[in-house]
Amino acid sequence: MRRRRTMNDANAQSVGTREPRPYGPGQSHTGGTPVPLVERENQMEIDAFLDLVRRRRSVRYFKPDPIPDEYVEKILEAGRWAMSGANGQPWEFIVVKDRAVREKIADIIKETRKHTMVIERTRAAELRHPGLDTFSVDPGFKNAPVHIVVCADPRTLQATILSGNFYGGDGGPMSTFYKNVANATFLINLAAAALGLGAQWKSINSSWEGPLRDLLGVPAPLSIHCIVPIGYPAGKSASPYRRKLSELVHQEKYDMSKYRTDEQLQEFLVDLRRRTIPGYHVQGNDESE
Numbered sequence: 539m540r541r542r543r544t545m546n547d548a549n550a551q552s553v554g555t556r557e558p559r560p561y562g563p564g565q566s567h568t569g570g571t572p573v574p575l576v577e578r579e580n581q582m583e584i585d586a587f588l589d590l591v592r593r594r595r596s597v598r599y600f601k602p603d604p605i606p607d608e609y610v611e612k613i614l615e616a617g618r619w620a621m622s623g624a625n626g627q628p629w630e631f632i633v634v635k636d637r638a639v640r641e642k643i644a645d646i647i648k649e650t651r652k653h654t655m656v657i658e659r660t661r662a663a664e665l666r667h668p669g670l671d672t673f674s675v676d677p678g679f680k681n682a683p684v685h686i687v688v689c690a691d692p693r694t695l696q697a698t699i700l701s702g703n704f705y706g707g708d709g710g711p712m713s714t715f716y717k718n719v720a721n722a723t724f725l726i727n728l729a730a731a732a733l734g735l736g737a738q739w740k741s742i743n744s745s746w747e748g749p750l751r752d753l754l755g756v757p758a759p760l761s762i763h764c765i766v767p768i769g770y771p772a773g774k775s776a777s778p779y780r781r782k783l784s785e786l787v788h789q790e791k792y793d794m795s796k797y798r799t800d801e802q803l804q805e806f807l808v809d810l811r812r813r814t815i816p817g818y819h820v821q822g823n824d825e826s827e
């Protein structure tokens with residue numbers, strides 16, 4: 539079925555000759571009616587898209603105000619459309635709104651944080667996370683009215699080319715699985731930003747995946763990857779640093795003049811830490827990354 543023509547399409551047509559277009563979904567290049575995949579001038583969309591991408595921030599403190607169910611639906615819809623290796627779609631999303639359950643999640647984090655933060659204490663003092671002495675403080679995201687718990691089923695790896703299960707990319711045979719889940723998680727975060735909501739990528743570490751799995755009844759062999767709390771931001775997020783394009787883009791082949799030595803990389807990491815730590819203070823002493 540043809541997509542309804544929009545005003546933009548009409549404008550685009552009047553601009554003049556256009557390149558031949560790729561075929562739309564469901565159409566092979568050998569038959570059927572070709573449906574233009576891209577029918578309109580995209581400049582406006584890319585600018586709006588880049589604006590959204592730059593505006594999205596990790597939000598770690600939330601107002602308790604509820605968010606409309608249709609927003610949650612749209613956010614989940616974005617996650618559903620993520621790319622995945624061989625279209626394996628390993629993700630499943632648990633939507634947690636119940637305050638009592640959210641309280642329990644916070645309790646689990648507080649309990650295990652006592653142990654995991656021991657490692658942080660071994661860092662040079664000026665590089666330590668400022669939340670070190672606040673083990674018993676609730677995680678900032680507890681107030682977020684919706685927590686999307688991102689789970690995934692590793693059996694979906696069988697969707698992909700079999701050799702991929704033996705010769706994995708970086709990260710080993712499971713790498714495709716993790717990348718897939720990351721794609722869905724990112725789209726969820728981006729969709730929340732598009733709706734003017736805050737969201738965060740709260741990693742699950744192995745010390746609390748077990749208790750969380752019990753709490754939410756997640757069956758083996760599914761794993762829990764992260765929680766994305768969503769709600770209206772309480773306060774402003776610090777604007778994070780990004781490396782410049784000129785530092786990280788190489789034309790045609792790797793430009794060794796941009797290669798960072800071990801010393802330069804160490805300097806980068808220390809500098810990054812110094813830039814990041816004040817941001818924790820802006821948002822509070824959550825155990826954010």
Ligand SMILES: Cc1cc2nc3c(=O)[nH]c(=O)nc-3n(C[C@H](O)[C@H](O)[C@H](O)COP(=O)(O)O)c2cc1C
Nearest residue numbers: 594595596598738739740741742775778825826827
């Ligand atoms: C794989 C991954 C894990 C992350 N885990 C956490 C986390 O556990 N807690 C947290 O506060 N932020 C977490 N983040 C968010 C990053 O800290 C954040 O993206 C980064 O500091 C840049 O800030 P921005 O998202 O506002 O651009 C994670 C992000 C990714 C991609």
